[in-house]
Amino acid sequence: PRVVFSGIQPTGVPHLGNYVGALRQWVNLQHEEKPSTKLIYSIVDLHAITVPQKPEVLKQRKREVLAALLAIGLDPERCTIFYQSSVPAHSELMWILACTASVGYLSRMTQWKSKLSLDSSSTLDEGPVGSRLKLGLFSYPVLQAADILAHRATHVPVGHDQQQHLEFARECVTNFNHAYGNHLVPPSTITSPAQRIMSLTDPTSKMSKSHKAQRSRILITDTPEEIRSKIGSALTDSTPGVSYDPATRPGFSNLLEIYSVFDAEKRSPVQLAQVYANSSPKVLKEAVSDALIAGLHGIRDRYLDLSANESFLEMIEKEGARKAQESAQETMEIVKSAVGL
Ligand code: ATP
Ligand code: MG
Numbered sequence: 001p002r003v004v005f006s007g008i009q010p011t012g013v014p015h016l017g018n019y020v021g022a023l024r025q026w027v028n029l030q031h032e033e034k035p036s037t038k039l040i041y042s043i044v045d046l047h048a049i050t051v052p053q054k055p056e057v058l059k060q061r062k063r064e065v066l067a068a069l070l071a072i073g074l075d076p077e078r079c080t081i082f083y084q085s086s087v088p089a090h091s092e093l094m095w096i097l098a099c100t101a102s103v104g105y106l107s108r109m110t111q112w113k114s115k116l117s118l119d120s121s122s123t124l125d126e127g128p129v130g131s132r133l134k135l136g137l138f139s140y141p142v143l144q145a146a147d148i149l150a151h152r153a154t155h156v157p158v159g160h161d162q163q164q165h166l167e168f169a170r171e172c173v174t175n176f177n178h179a180y181g182n183h184l185v186p187p188s189t190i191t192s193p194a195q196r197i198m199s200l201t202d203p204t205s206k207m208s209k210s211h212k213a214q215r216s217r218i219l220i221t222d223t224p225e226e227i228r229s230k231i232g233s234a235l236t237d238s239t240p241g242v243s244y245d246p247a248t249r250p251g252f253s254n255l256l257e258i259y260s261v262f263d264a265e266k267r268s269p270v271q272l273a274q275v276y277a278n279s280s281p282k283v284l285k286e287a288v289s290d291a292l293i294a295g296l297h298g299i300r301d302r303y304l305d306l307s308a309n310e311s312f313l314e315m316i317e318k319e320g321a322r323k324a325q326e327s328a329q330e331t332m333e334i335v336k337s338a339v340g341l
Contacts, residue, residue, distance in 0.1 A: 001036065001037070001038070001154075002036075002155060003037070003038045003040065003152055003154050003155070004029055004033065004153065004154075005147065005148050005156055006026060006158060007041070007047070007147055008022065008023070008042075008044065008065060009045075009047050009048045010043050010044070010061040010064070010065045011053075011061065011210045012061060012064075012209035013061075013064050013065070013068055013209075013220065014068050014069075014072075014209070014219070014220050015207055015208075015209060015219055015220065016219075016220065016292075017196065017198075017206060017208070017217070019296075020258075020261050021159030021196065021197065022157060022158055022159050023069070023072055023220075024192075026039070026069075026074060026079075026157060029157065030078050030079065038151075039079040039080065040082075040153070040327060041069065041074065041080065042082055042084045042324070043062055043069075043081070044084040044147065045062055045084050045085045046143060047140060047144070050134065050136045050137040051137065051210065062083060066316065067303050068221065068299075070302070070306050070316070071300075071306055076316050080327060082317070082320030082323070082324040083317065084147065086320070086324065086325070087150075087321065087324045089146075089150050089328035089332045090143065090146050090147055090150055090328070091143070093146040093150045093328075093331070094142050094143045094145075096176075096336075097142050097175075097176060098139060098142050100175040100178075101139075101145075101171075101172055101175060102175075106139065106141060106168075107124045109168065110164065111140065111161075111164075111165070112133060112138050116133060116137075141165045141168045142172065144165050144169065145165075145168060145169035145172040148187050149169065149187075150331050151324075151328060152330070154185060154187060155187065155188050156187045156188070157192070158191065159191070159196060160191060160196045161206060163191065166187065166189045169186075169187060172184075173185070174186070176335075180335075180338040181338055183335060184335070195257050197257065200217065200218070200231070200234040200235065201215055202235065203253075204250050215233060218231070218292065220296055220299050220300075221299060221300045221303045222296075224289075224293045227292055228286075228289045231285050231289045231292065232285050234255060234285065236252050236281050237249055242256075242273055242277055243277065244256050244269045244273035252273075252281075253269065255285065256269035256272050256273055256284075259272050259287065259288045259292075262291040262294065264291070264294070
């Protein structure tokens, strides 16, 4: 049986990168997959606390992300939508996987380095790195592997930045199965066809929820005015004309990528660059804004309605926790018995 699993951190309202790289696909899978495919989507609050969070803010953001997921069209009847911490099996399986996971492999992963603003060549051996790096952030990929494996997921739709972690999840399966027999299922990645969406203020790094600069990202709940203003002030370059070249013109290339994703005529970034070759940045930015505003239309209003309906959100939370606990139970029984617990 096919099982789809994916997650999003409650570190803020989802942005354009999350939407294009992952969430849009979550919605589409509801129609593309057969009704027998289980669709399991988690708001991964245990992952969020790998970097400092204010408790009250975290609580608020979990609700915001839940409302946002419903606003983009996830159907709680069709999917299981739940908070990671409401299913203890995730933490429990993480520990068991950690006992056969290698520190050397984890130390080569890039996410902990980028979250600490370290260079990708940094190593654990550097003294100051070891004391700043918390064990939770370092072992993040083990928890992510547990999320996926607890539900026996066969397919995991994620953005490009998560491919490395999926690779590691397969490594966890190999290690566990080697030690205890063939009990865990290796997952396949479903990567989004769209490129990574880059930051509007620094187009050489990815758009991110936890980046300080508000103007670096478009939230899927932004008003048309906010979208126009953020796109209008996006960093480009001073070379005349518009062309698509991510290496030398990252700002323009990112705008063209975004435009292409939402273009009604489905033109590629390269085709759009030809159309706007002799246009001013302002003209291109207006066109990108128009396409984006049309593409995100309706999400904001549904989000505001849902956010105001606390009792409905509470009901969705309870039902999601129940379904997810049930889904993880089978694996936990198999795993614990295999390990001799
Ligand atoms: P944080 O900065 O807190 O890590 P984030 O923006 O990276 O937040 P996540 O919750 O870590 O968001 O990731 C949710 C999903 O969105 C993942 O599948 C990830 O691959 C995808 N994603 C995140 N940022 C981008 C981006 N800029 N472009 C495309 N996909 C992205
Ligand atoms: Mg992230």
